[in-house]
Amino acid sequence: MVARRALVILLLGASMGCDPSARRATAPTAVVIRDVTLVDVVAGTLRPHMTVVVVGTRITDVGPATGIRAPRGARVIEGSGRFLIPGLWDMHSHSLWSAEAMQSFLPLYVAHGVTGIRDMGGRMSFLAAYRDSLRRGDPPWPRVIAAGEVIDGPEPVQADISIAVPDAASATAAVDSLARGGADFIKVYTMLSREAYDAVLAAASRAGLAVAGHVPADVTPEEAARAGQRSIEHLRDEIEPFCSPRAAEACARLAETFRAERTWQVPTLLVLRNKAFFDDSALARDPRLRRLPAELREEWLAEREAKLRRGSAYAASKRARYADEQWLVGFLARAQVPLLAGTDAGVAFSFPGSSLHDELALLVDAGLTPLEALRAATLAPAEYLAARDSMGAVAPGQVADLVLLRNDPLTRIGATREIEAVLLRGRVLERRDLDLLDPPGAT
Numbered sequence: 001m002v003a004r005r006a007l008v009i010l011l012l013g014a015s016m017g018c019d020p021s022a023r024r025a026t027a028p029t030a031v032v033i034r035d036v037t038l039v040d041v042v043a044g045t046l047r048p049h050m051t052v053v054v055v056g057t058r059i060t061d062v063g064p065a066t067g068i069r070a071p072r073g074a075r076v077i078e079g080s081g082r083f084l085i086p087g088l089w090d091m092h093s094h095s096l097w098s099a100e101a102m103q104s105f106l107p108l109y110v111a112h113g114v115t116g117i118r119d120m121g122g123r124m125s126f127l128a129a130y131r132d133s134l135r136r137g138d139p140p141w142p143r144v145i146a147a148g149e150v151i152d153g154p155e156p157v158q159a160d161i162s163i164a165v166p167d168a169a170s171a172t173a174a175v176d177s178l179a180r181g182g183a184d185f186i187k188v189y190t191m192l193s194r195e196a197y198d199a200v201l202a203a204a205s206r207a208g209l210a211v212a213g214h215v216p217a218d219v220t221p222e223e224a225a226r227a228g229q230r231s232i233e234h235l236r237d238e239i240e241p242f243c244s245p246r247a248a249e250a251c252a253r254l255a256e257t258f259r260a261e262r263t264w265q266v267p268t269l270l271v272l273r274n275k276a277f278f279d280d281s282a283l284a285r286d287p288r289l290r291r292l293p294a295e296l297r298e299e300w301l302a303e304r305e306a307k308l309r310r311g312s313a314y315a316a317s318k319r320a321r322y323a324d325e326q327w328l329v330g331f332l333a334r335a336q337v338p339l340l341a342g343t344d345a346g347v348a349f350s351f352p353g354s355s356l357h358d359e360l361a362l363l364v365d366a367g368l369t370p371l372e373a374l375r376a377a378t379l380a381p382a383e384y385l386a387a388r389d390s391m392g393a394v395a396p397g398q399v400a401d402l403v404l405l406r407n408d409p410l411t412r413i414g415a416t417r418e419i420e421a422v423l424l425r426g427r428v429l430e431r432r433d434l435d436l437l438d439p440p441g442a443t
């Protein structure tokens, strides 16, 4: 509970205290979206002919279009024929690992309606730089909840963004130092020993921080769930041996544990699909590659080339595995295991912002309804972050992070890509503003 309260305060602080646009006397203080169809992700219904009033960074009023009066001087956005959803969250991404990544990635999220991200591993120095930029200016960047460095075993998988901990004492010290530096949660990784993992959980609990990430090889997913790890990423090696179409009973038992313990699963289907279909030549021609720092682009392409050299049996085994992973996501959804949408943006062929829409489509392919997929990026992140009172719905009192769509996303999930405008902490970004953040057809 301590962790939850700390996080809510943090979210409120980020949305109220640090948004300079709310303090700027010349900025319009009120925005009205008139006669729009609300996509009510809580009830799972459409509410046509509604008007939404935003003052400063918050939604202050929502009601039938005929009954709401616009505050004097409000900027009016015509919502007729359009659909309004809460701002989207990418719950697994990597943007805070270099100054260049931070500067190039963060606007791309907002350009595609992603107004919040959970950063699953980077560096505390860039988290500090992010917070500093938000305090000093008003960059069009999403809200970020970040882990800082990942805590891994003595030989970390991702050495450049990890703290290597050989034992329990150094694990405790790592958590304490991340907590002192202002990390929002703790990310654990595969090579941690069991004693170090236990020490991380204990230290994080004392510091009021949630623990999320991979399940160490030494620990079973059931143990991780019972120990209070809040989210498990990528399905991966630790879940999949227990959960396949050939082991549906064991999978049902594990799913029941996840459901009972509220252990969130973040499938990152896009990454798994890219691993299975790395030979798809479309990956190498993706126009979004041009928006990336050159060095990163080259790294992704080289990674793909290396896989191509491994031959067709390798590709076939990855594809069979992906079919199981799709089955698993559908299974978890039917078993009411809580799910979050995440892309792993920053790893090969997972693009900041636009890939969240790819992930939503893949979740629907795996068996979720469009509503369930949309919830995984709106309502579910709010629940996960224990911040339902400030985000995840279009309702009075909520932070004004909103996305105005041309079409109904409950009929066709691809409609989340068709963005007319984004409200970011109450600031209006119309289509032309979004095109400046991610120029269409840019070369």
Ligand SMILES: [Zn+2]
Binding pocket: 092, 093, 094, 120, 344
């Ligand atoms: Zn990741």
